[in-house]
Each structure stands twice: as structure tokens, then as C-alpha cells.
Amino acid sequence: MTNVTSEIRSGTYFDSVVLMQLQKGILELDGVLDAGVMMGTQANKDVLKHSGLLPHSSETTVAEDLIISVKAESTSQASAALKHVDVLLNSRKSLTEDQEFRPRSLDMAVRTLPNTQWVIVSVPGRYAAEVAREALGFGKHVFLYSDNVSVQDEISLKKLAADKGLLVMGPDCGTAVINGIGLGFANQSKSGPIGIVAASGTGLQALTVTIDNLGSGITYAIGTGGRDLNNQIGGITSRQALDLLSRDTDTKVIILTSKPISSDAGLELMQLMYALEKPVVVNFLGYAPPAHRIGNVFFASTLRQTAELAMELCDKFDRSTILKADSKKEFASSQRYIRGLFSGGTLAYETLLVLRAFTKGIYSNIPIDASYKLDNSASSDEHTIIDMGEDEFTVGRLHPMIDSDLRLRRFQQEAADPETAVILLDVVLGYGSHPNPAAELAPIISEAKSLARRSGRYLEVVVLVVGTESDPQDVVAQTKILRQSGAHIETNADKAAIYVGNIIFRLNPSSKASLRPVILDKTRQSLAAINVGLESFYESLVRQGAEAIHVDWQPPAQGKENLMNLLAKMKG
């Protein structure tokens, strides 16, 4: 640590851009070899330490302390550089110099430029929620770039916004494109038929860039903040954004991307998406897709595939598979659940995987989530899928593909349960299997269906038939017998599961209230925004031709905790 001289300024706040410029300014001074200008957080101190720039006296610094550290050819040059800091700070060219009037508060900015719809907030995390709350109070949408905002603040901000029909994108929202203008970090891309919702900043940027590079473009790109799809937040912003894009007539295809999500929030969003008439491409990072496609919802595994798929769907989208409610089937109010009785383990498991896209919590003897393992495979609980070919059922007896007895008894047991809405069975034909399964199944199916009818219920029976035309059982004849018994026939596990999933998700509607629609003013050419925080975001807005005003923000009470608390108390 020879020739390193440092200074710590306590309780000093500077815009991060200012610090970066200061560091670069010091590096240009005579004899300076290296310099570090950083707020005194632990991460920053680690960085300074690695570069041999950490002052011994910095052990107790906190985020409000500014560390300036200079390594020079001589100690005197280092000291001279430090003494030059204030000159550099005062001489820096402000990006907002051309702004005629620099309001010092949001209140004043709103009064100066009353037609703004948006407030861009990028002040340090600990002040950000308060600024965002103020912006919502003025009836503005908020782009909340700041990170280090608590989950509690995020929830209360988003609930407040939703009540007012406003958007809060963020916290930690890196990017968005609204009415052709990029907010935060944003790429200049063509306008086109694709709308994006992203709980992922660079995910959104990579998508807009790939779509632009491939020759298409976007309507809106709406960031939500990386935590929006956590269980605690429940996807408030994502749900608002989906609704907005579904109503926007220019948007032909919707993309939804997110960092890893909670399965509950993902499920709720999917249930919303099925109701849309537009194709949606979903890319939840690290999520095992329930299928390639469910109704109008397509699952992609990488950002590139997501962009490519969305572009394909702009040109051709087969609407025939959009999920619809079938009101003709008169289920009783008690009927809510699926009971799946499988002879094929993989068919059962694929069914479980697909049904994740329709309901949470399916009990099974081979559950995806161990907390839904059936205590006793002999009796069902709510939604239940049983693999009757599992070892527990086959010790000392034949596989259910040969011996239907056990499955037929279980079928009758499930059919008699007033909570059962759908029974799903597989019939696997071929050598080694039962020579005529339809002959055994069909009478039991039609009897169960008429029994249900007499009790005022509608029992749906879905049979997944797996067989070729050359199989010894004659797949055509088997299918005909089963269909005549009143069963709905499918020939692929995913299709059968989607058919069943569509029924049970409509029998168990989400209890979530729908949100007040967000209206974005598209009539004006471009957006108008108030910027609070990083000046560079203001500059970007202006360069893109947006109307903008920058607030010369300073932390309340010079960022001093005790003074801030006192101020808060005085306010009420």
C-alpha cells in the first residue's frame, strides 16, 4: 500500500454517475496509477481491497460514506490528486445544464410538466419506495430502476398502483419500452406486432434485440422487476401488463419471460393467458415446460427460441386449439376433481407434468412434488393421479395392462365419489396386454355415467388409447366400443391431459379478483416523464425525443438516519 492516499467523507451523497466521472477525472491527473471512488459498502470495500486501494481507516464505513483512494507514483502526487477532488466535482459538466429549470422535488416537477404520465426513479434503494409512493400519489406510472427495495415496499407500492390503475415496473426494473421510448437501459428497436412482459431486465433487452435483428419489432416491452412473480408479490404487474397487451390492438403476439418463478404465480398467470385470444410465448428460465403448447400458450426454453417462436406466430397461429369452456356439460357443484387411473407410469407422469399448467397440487403415488405423495394409494384425495403399474400394486399380481380387475374396481369407487368430475384412464394395446380391454371397460363406463346422471351429476370419462392399427386388439374397434360407452377418446397423453386440465381449471376458478385495467395514453406521439435519480436516464429520454424533466434530487436530511426518522414523524 505504498503511495496510496485516501480520504473518507462521511454522510455525503453523490449520484453514481458523478462518482464514476470523478474517478475517471482523478485517473487523468499527473502521476496517478489507480483510483477508487466508491460509497463505503462491503462489496465496494472488497473491490478496493483487491486493487490495493482500501484504506485502513475504512473498516467502519457504511453506504453513506464516500471513500476516495488514490495510488500514485509518489505520495505527494497522490495527496495532490486528493486535494484536486473538489475542483473536479465543481467543474463537472451537468447533463441537465440545458434544462431551463431544475426542480428540487417531485412535487415541483409535476407542477412544471403536468402532462407527464411517468416517473423514472433511480435514487438509492433506501429512498426509492418513498419517491415511488409520492409519484403514485400524483397519479403517475412508476418505472422503478432502484434495487435494494424491500419486498414489503414492493407489495404495498404495487397494491396501491393496482387500485389506481397505474403500473409500477420494478423495483430493480432495468428496462422498458413505452410508446416507442426506452426507459432505463433500453435498445432502440423497430416497432412491430410483438408485446413483451418481462420479470427480467436483460431478458427483455435480449428479446427486443433479437426480434429487431430478425427484422420484426415490438409494441410495448414492460418490465415488472425480477421479484414480481414471487409468491409474495403474486405477479401484480405481470397481470396488469398481460391485460394491457391483450387489449392493445397492435399487439398480435405476447411474450412473457421471467427469471425462475414460484409455481403458484406461474400457474395463476397461465390461467389468465388461456382466456386471451392471442398467442403467448412463455419463457420461464429453468422451468420444465408442461408441454410444447397448451391452447394459445407456447413454451420456449431460451431467449432466442422465444423470439423466433413469437415471430413465427405473427405469421401463422392455429386458433383451433385455443381452450374454450364447454357449458353443455352440467357438472354438479360438488364435482371438482380429476381422478386418473393409469396402467402406464410414464403416461401418468406426463399427465402430472401437463396438469401443473392447470391446477396446483395433484396427489399421486408418483407425485412431482413430494408433499403431494398419497398416504394411501388405495384412496384418492382431491385431484389424484395413480400409477397402478407401480411396484406397490404389482407384487404378487399382474400388471394392470393385463389384469384390469383392480382398475375396474377403483373406477367404480371413484365414479361413486360425488367430488369426482373427470376420470382419466389409459388403455395400452399391443402384445402382452389384455386381449380386449374395451369389452371390460365399456359397460362399467356407461353404467357409471348413467348412475351419475341419475344422481344429478355429469361424469366425464376420458380414455387415452395407445395402440397401432397392426396391434392384435384392433385399435379402431376398441376405440369405437369405448366411444359408444360415452368416453371421450384421446391418443396422446399431453392432449388428454390438456383436455382434462381445461375442465378442472374451469371447475375450480381462481379466487383472485381481476385488476383494474391500466390505460396507457397512446394518442400522443411519445411519452413524457419525470426523472428522479441518475441523470443519464434523463439524457437518454431527451435523446430519444421524449419530453422529460430531471429532478435535482438529494436524500432527505442528508441521508442521516436519525434526522430522517424525525422528519417522518413530523410529517405524520
Added chain:
Amino acid sequence: MTNVTSEIRSGTYFDSVVLMQLQKGILELDGVLDAGVMMGTQANKDVLKHSGLLPHSSETTVAEDLIISVKAESTSQASAALKHVDVLLNSRKSLTEDQEFRPRSLDMAVRTLPNTQWVIVSVPGRYAAEVAREALGFGKHVFLYSDNVSVQDEISLKKLAADKGLLVMGPDCGTAVINGIGLGFANQSKSGPIGIVAASGTGLQALTVTIDNLGSGITYAIGTGGRDLNNQIGGITSRQALDLLSRDTDTKVIILTSKPISSDAGLELMQLMYALEKPVVVNFLGYAPPAHRIGNVFFASTLRQTAELAMELCDKFDRSTILKADSKKEFASSQRYIRGLFSGGTLAYETLLVLRAFTKGIYSNIPIDASYKLDNSASSDEHTIIDMGEDEFTVGRLHPMIDSDLRLRRFQQEAADPETAVILLDVVLGYGSHPNPAAELAPIISEAKSLARRSGRYLEVVVLVVGTESDPQDVVAQTKILRQSGAHIETNADKAAIYVGNIIFRLNPSSKASLRPVILDKTRQSLAAINVGLESFYESLVRQGAEAIHVDWQPPAQGKENLMNLLAKMKG
């Protein structure tokens, strides 16, 4: 339980088909309302109880005890039915009656039909491993239908088989198609250009059926047993089967499907697959695909999509993306690891997801698997990917998309590490980002590369550039400057990760020895097999035109535990 009469026969063994036939025979007798004929396992007793057929005296029964229970209109009719059991048993028509000679042991069957290549084993689980071991001793491939076989037995059987260049399909292998003949449960399907490896019985059946229904067909369908891809087994049969299909000239496209697998076994298989010249479609149930496609390996999410994709690939397969080794880059032996320094969190996470297909264990501050969370994000360990835009790095300082300082320092630190082979960076252009990142990065990249060269190393630097032609930084110029510094440029995260993954997987080759190739005799028209266990499997073989012989198997020592142990001791 009125009018229910039962009988328990201890220590009696019957083929399960016989029991099913007996139950059906009893049901046809006068006055009989219901009947249960089952070995006395707990699962079976649960079934009997549900049907009101469980005798009070059955509390202590075990798998070797036969329970016969009859419900009739009167007690006397129930008793009469029970008395008729032996008549039914003696009168049943054997499926193997037309077999001239019924050997009572495998040994005798081998001598009777010496040209058999296969032994089909479907005896009860507790006897199955011993029969399979005997078959391997005779140099036969084994189709092991039986379940309830221990993992230890599976490992020892598969290791023994691999040493001999033989296959053990199973235990719990439901199906296979070899030389046009279905084994176990199998569908009659057309022959065609697709070869299947499946750690999933009905998965394999559903695939062959879908392919047949879509008009194509298969070469081989090889079952492995559901546990083959567990860590303990390590995919021995799957690896043999992949090798076999890669050598088979009729197989144009390979499908690999499995129930949920361990990531280690999946990774080892993928590393094998990259070396094949054929396209492979992978469907690991419930597995989040690392990408849509990696080299010649394609990932599908449902059985139907798997079949459809395989058929497409028969017609058109773009060979240009097959992964190749690049021998021109002279890495030093110390160089093994990737270091990824990202400004974009989603780009970092997608990179982590894709790299799972190349290596296990990548340390990160945002790891997929929590056990690879870096203790200290400031220093790397083995393979490391850092998201430098995470909160820990941005408190009190600018995002790395604006402020490169921290990343440039870290770059130099990683470049100096003799274990670093590849450094991967993203450069995200656009509004709000650094106005000229290439100008800062390029000199540091070229300096690091020449420093490495002087130390006898080759340092690969890969830069993922995300930007449009309209972005303020001019993406073409930025790319040019970076390329001139010696960096390899990619524009999509998945492609960059695949490029890097291919390098690190070749620098860290698997220590697994390759297995002795399995040779299946394809010159004969059809296969010849010995059947030990369920007679119906013998019948299916004969009906398909295969040469087959059925062994009239009985459990050793009438299935009595103590006698069996004694026999085992006497054998040695």
C-alpha cells in the same frame, strides 16, 4: 361380510396369469357375486378389503400366501365355489401346450434351443436377479420384466452384462422391440429410421405408437428399466444402447426418453451424444431443457413432440451445428475453467442453464443449485459465472452496464489465473448503457491474451454483444473493435454458452471408460428367445413369428425362505 367364504393356501406359487384366470373362472360359477384371488401382499389385501372380500384370518399373510375369497348369494354357494378351485386349476388350458417339450430349467432350455440370443425374465422379483444372472452366464441378452428387484442386483447384473458385451434391459422393463419382435408389452409398428432408448416403458410404447400413427417406424426400441439413469446405475444400459444405435446404419435419428433422471447421469449421456453424428431427440420427463437444441441434440417436452421432432429430423437435419473439437487452440494443461462476468442477470442465468448440458457444478452468486453458491462473489472457484448486476455489487455504485471499472478489474484477475481457459462477457448496448464499452474492453482483452500467450497459455475470450443497429453505440463498430482485440463474438446467450460449453467439456473429459460394444445379430430374420415367467409373453413371441421356448419355471424350494437360503449355501 355375509356370504363371503375364504381360503388361504400358504407357500403356494402360481403364475399371475393363472390367478387371473382362476378368479375369472370362479366368477362364472353359480351364485357367485364377486371373487378375489391374490397373493397375500399388503396392497392386495387393501384391494380385497375395499371389495369386502378380505378374510379376517389374513392378517399375517405374506407374498407367498394365496388368498382365495368368494362372495356369493348364499354361504353354501360360496363354499361350493371354493371347493371347485382345484378343478378350475387343473382344467385350465396351457398356452404352451403346443410346445413339444417344456424344459423345467433355463439350462435345459438353452440346450434345447441353443441359437437363442435373448432370455425374457418375468418371474417374481425376489427370484428374478438369479434367473437373469444365469442367463448372462449362458451369454444371453436379458429382458428383465420383473420389478421389485434391488438396486444392488441391478448394478451387479448390468456390470456383468457390460463386461460381456450383453444387454440387460430392466429390471421393471416393460417393453422393447428387437429385430422386429416386441418383447413384453409391445406394439406392432412399422419398421423405419428411428431408434429409441427408453428408461420408461409406456414412454417407449407411446413413442412407437405415435411414430407408427404418423406414418414412420423404428429400427430398435430398447428399454433400460426406469432406474437406469439414476446416479447409482449410471446409465449403463442407456450408454450401451446409444452406442448400438449410433453404429446401426438403418437408424437415422435416435430418441432418448426417461422418467426424471439425476442430473449427473443425464450430463454423462449428453456428453456421449455430442460425439454422435446422428441427431438425437431427448425427452427427460420434468427436466428443464438447457436449450432447444445443442449441436446434434434436441430437447422435447412431451412424448408427442418427441415423436414429431424425430420424424422431422429424418427428413432434414442441419449438420452445421454439430459440435466439433477445435484442436488449433493450444490450452495449457492447467487451463480447465470458464469464468463468466456478466452485467445482465438473465444472460448469466441462461448461460448457467445451458452449461448444465456440458459440465456439472458451476459456482455463481446466482447458482441454479444452491450448493454451488459462491462464498465470496469477489473470487472465483473452478467454473464460475458472476452476475455483476446483482444487488451486492450495485449498492452505492452504478450498474456494470454503465460503469465497467469493476468488471475490467475482475477480468484482469481472472485472466491472470492459470486455471482460466475461457472468459465470457456480455456487452449490452442501448440507451442508458456505457457509450463506448468496446473502447474500454478491447485493449484489456488483447493485453490479457498476449500475457497468456507469453506464459504458454491460450486464453479464449468470448463476448456476447446485445444491441441493435439503431442503438446509439453503433453495434457494427463495437463488434469490429472487440473482434480485432481477439475476442470471439456471439449475439445470443444460448449460442455463446454452447460455444463455451463445447470448449470446457473437451478440456474436462469424462473419466468413464467406454463400454464394450453390444452386437445384435441382425442377419437372422427374427429373434429367438427363452421365456421364463409369464406364459403370455411366450405366446406373444410365437404370435409374432419369433422362435421361442417357454421354461416351466417354479420358485426354488417352493419359495420357502429358509430352504432357499440353505440351497444357496449348498451351491457355494
